[in-house]
Amino acid sequence: MNDSVRRRGRPARLSQDAILLVAQEIVESGGIDALTMRAVGERLSSSPMAIYRHVRDKDELLLLLLDRVAATLERPESPADPRQRLVVLWRFLHDRLAAQPWVVGVLAGGDLAGPSILWLVEEMLQAFLACGLTAAQAGAAYRAVWQYTVGVLTIRIAMARTTAELDRPSFQSVMIASVDPGQTPAIAALAGEWPHAWDNYELGLNALLDGLMPRS
Missing domain, CATH: 1.10.357.10 (Tetracycline Repressor, domain 2)
Incomplete structure (x- = not known):
């Protein structure tokens, strides 16, 4: 991940992509219970309110994450039968x-x-x-x-x-x-x-x- 996203002393330019990248790191390491707007904000050196300008709530964040993962799936070769x-x-x-x-x-x-x-x-x-x-x-x-x-x-x-x-x-x-x-x-x-x-x-x-x- 880009150092500008992780380093607390240098706030990253906030974007939905940056939020999703950090959110995915959180759920992959700690599960969905670890995902909060505060946790995302801390990783990005931003306030929770700043996160809310890009995603409405945790449900929307999870929905965007699901779609992000689904979009990377490569379709398998399907048999005719x-x-x-x-x-x-x-x-x-x-x-x-x-x-x-x-x-x-x-x-x-x-x-x-x-x-x-x-x-x-x-x-x-x-x-x-x-x-x-x-x-x-x-x-x-x-x-x-x-x-x-x-x-x-x-x-x-x-x-x-x-x-x-x-x-x-x-x-x-x-x-x-x-x-x-x-x-x-x-x-x-x-x-x-x-x-x-x-x-x-x-x-x-x-x-x-x-x-x-x-x-x-």
Whole structure:
């Protein structure tokens, strides 16, 4: 980042781009709870009121950040087969969100979304339609897979944060490793490689898509 933005003794020329750059640094290092107008102002050696001249409030700032991230996404090559296309598109979204954990926190709120991501939503809906779903079914299918994807990512992010904070094995791993094979043989068989949702994302994705496909 340019020294003029970071150095407190030399206030940067305030602009929306400079604000967004600093805001993204804050959410990437501390999450969305760390993002405040005051925090942005301090990084830019400006008052919170000066920030408000460029963005209305925190929601608008998050909305602009979401759109900024979405605009950088390069469209994946989509297979001609709509069922395969759905796997590629959802896997693409999952992997990009996994690389930006703060975005998951914003999207999980259900209210904010940047217009630059509409192309992906459109392609997903078109693929569902091409599989034989009605418009209403395609919308319901999209929401079902979206909820599954966000759920998987939310658990992954929370567990990664917890693991990073612990200086010991997790309670869950200790419990699984110490089960009695006589009482819980199925759990004991998986004790060395207990599956996590993110490891099985594509397995669950395919099962969910299969269940959503129209019956012949």
